[in-house]
Structure formats: structure tokens, C-alpha cells
Amino acid sequence: MTQVALLQPPAPARLIDEDRVRWLIESVRGNRFLPQPDSTDAFVGDGDFRAIGAEFLGYFIRLGGLREDSRVLDIGCGIGRMAVPLTQYLDPQTSRYDGIDPVEGGIGWCQRTITPAYPKFSFQRLDIAHELYNPNGKISGKTLRLPFPDRHFDFVIMTSVVTHLPPAEVLVYLAEVRRVLAPGGRLFMTAFVVDQIAAANEHGRRDPRLAFRRYGESPCWFVPNQPPLAAVGFEDGFLYKALERAGLSLALKSLGHWRGTGAGHHQDFIVAKRRGNGR
Numbered sequence: 001m002t003q004v005a006l007l008q009p010p011a012p013a014r015l016i017d018e019d020r021v022r023w024l025i026e027s028v029r030g031n032r033f034l035p036q037p038d039s040t041d042a043f044v045g046d047g048d049f050r051a052i053g054a055e056f057l058g059y060f061i062r063l064g065g066l067r068e069d070s071r072v073l074d075i076g077c078g079i080g081r082m083a084v085p086l087t088q089y090l091d092p093q094t095s096r097y098d099g100i101d102p103v104e105g106g107i108g109w110c111q112r113t114i115t116p117a118y119p120k121f122s123f124q125r126l127d128i129a130h131e132l133y134n135p136n137g138k139i140s141g142k143t144l145r146l147p148f149p150d151r152h153f154d155f156v157i158m159t160s161v162v163t164h165l166p167p168a169e170v171l172v173y174l175a176e177v178r179r180v181l182a183p184g185g186r187l188f189m190t191a192f193v194v195d196q197i198a199a200a201n202e203h204g205r206r207d208p209r210l211a212f213r214r215y216g217e218s219p220c221w222f223v224p225n226q227p228p229l230a231a232v233g234f235e236d237g238f239l240y241k242a243l244e245r246a247g248l249s250l251a252l253k254s255l256g257h258w259r260g261t262g263a264g265h266h267q268d269f270i271v272a273k274r275r276g277n278g279r
Contacts, residue, residue, distance in 0.1 A: 021061055028054035028085045035113045037079050049081055055265075056159065057085040063252055064188040064271050069094040070154040073146075073180060075173070076161040077123065079106035080114055087118045098148070099123045102134035132164065132229050141169035144176055151182045158189040163267065164229050167219055167238065174246035181274040187248060190267040192233035194221045198259035205260030239270060248272040 060066040068091045077099030110123040129137030156177050162170050212221035212233040221233035252271040257263035
């Protein structure tokens with residue numbers, strides 16, 4: 001069973017039509033007419049592109065409180081895995097979606113394939129330096145400024161982003177998320193939270209690809225024999241303190257099964273809410 005700590009209800013509190021959500025997820029899974037990149041493209045990643053996107057759409061609605069009229073920012077949108085299912089949920093009249101990523105190939109595919117069919121979905125490449133994904137980038141992650149005005153979005157997505165960032169850049173990203181979120185807006189983020197169970201592999205069932213070890217006094221945990229930013233775990237408490245420092249309140253955490261415990265999803269989920277009404 002998934003371990004979910006619900007600290008605040010989805011805002012504004014509302015009833016979720018579970019039958020509709022289930023129907024929507026199955027509809028996305030089975031719709032062969034939706035845009036889908038070539039499965040041989042290495043940028044697509046592991047797993048079924050459409051099925052994983054549909055699964056996350058359910059998480060955004062049920063756990064994140066995503067609404068049909070939301071203005072959405074997808075940081076690290078890649079090749080549109082989250083964007084494609086959102087085309088079937090977000091209201092084409094009242095919503096808005098913006099996706100950003102440093103990898104030109106993924107952004108180009110989204111611009112050519114998704115935007116012509118769904119004009120409210122916009123994608124832009126942000127030339128952020130990253131030693132694995134964009135080593136020659138001109139924008140340092142330590143000085144990142146998102147190209148959007150203050151309080152512009154209701155919902156920000158960061159799936160598999162902080163799992164590839166050093167701690168100093170995590171703090172910058174979260175501060176920018178808070179800046180661009182409207183009052184009451186929400187962040188949905190995935191992570192690897194290295195708690196006592198994960199660190200000790202107490203159940204002996206931790207994902208063998210994620211044999212994290214801590215080096216020095218950093219809050220980061222890395223996988224031996226892999227590039228440091230290939231997978232980054234953070235010590236228990238670091239991300240929660242980083243959210244607080246950025247002006248975001250933890251609303252929900254749901255720990256994933258990568259640590260060898262029962263859960264319905266792999267990575268850890270964190271939902272946070274923007275605090276305050278000022279800048």
C-alpha cells in the first residue's frame with residue numbers, strides 16, 4: 001500500500017469524480033491518435049510513453065489537486081510525456097500549458113507535434129547548463145531565472161528534475177517556482193528521499209539500480225560507478241527544509257517503492273503549496 005502523508009487538502013478543496021478520472025486515464029492509454037514519439041528515441045526513456053503519462057495525470061489530479069482550468073508550467077518537460085495526457089484534461093479555453101527543457105531534441109518534437117494540434121500548449125528550450133544533458137549550456141543552474149512573470153501559474157510540475165540536480169541548484173529552482181506560482185498554487189515534484197529505511201535497505205528489496213551512498217557532508221546521495229547527476233538522492237529532511245526556505249509549504253508526501261516498501265509508484269512524490277500573497 002502506498003504510504004501517503006496528506007498534510008493539507010488539495011486547494012481549493014473539491015470532490016474528485018473518480019469514475020471520470022479512471023475513464024480519462026484509460027482513454028489516454030488507449031488513444032493511438034495522440035502524439036507519441038518513436039520508441040527508439042533514447043530521449044523517450046524507459047517504460048511505455050503513453051501509459052506512464054496517463055498514470056501521472058491521475059496523480060496530478062488526485063494528489064496534486066490539478067484543475068481543468070489551471071495554468072501549468074512543466075519544468076523539464078522532455079519530449080512531452082506529461083504534456084500529451086494533459087491535452088486531454090486541461091480546458092482549451094481557460095487553461096494554459098508551458099513546457100521548458102534544456103534538450104533541444106525533445107523541445108523540437110513537442111513544438112512540431114503537440115503545439116499545432118493544441119495551440120494552448122507552448123514549449124521553449126531554456127539553455128540551462130547540465131553536465132549530463134546540456135554540458136555546453138549558457139545559463140547556470142545557480143543563477144536560473146525562469147522566463148515567466150511573477151504569480152503566473154497555478155500548478156508547476158517537476159518530475160525527474162531534482163533527481164538530477166545538486167543541492168545548491170535545487171534551492172534556486174524552488175525559489176523560482178515560488179515566484180511564478182500564484183497564491184495557493186501547487187508544486188508537484190518527484191524525488192528520491194533517502195530515509196533510514198532506504199539508506200539501510202532494511203527490507204532487502206531496494207531497487208538495485210539505486211544503491212545510493214552518501215559522500216562527505218553533502219545532503220546528496222549518489223549511485224556508485226555512475227556519473228554523480230545520473231541519479232541524486234537527498235537525505236531525509238533536506239527537501240522539506242528547502243521548500244520551507246523557498247516559501248513553499250509541504251502539503252503531501254507519498255513515498256515510492258524504489259526503497260523496497262509497498263507503494264503504487266516508483267519515485268517519491270512531494271506536493272507543496274505557495275505561501276503568502278506577496279512577491
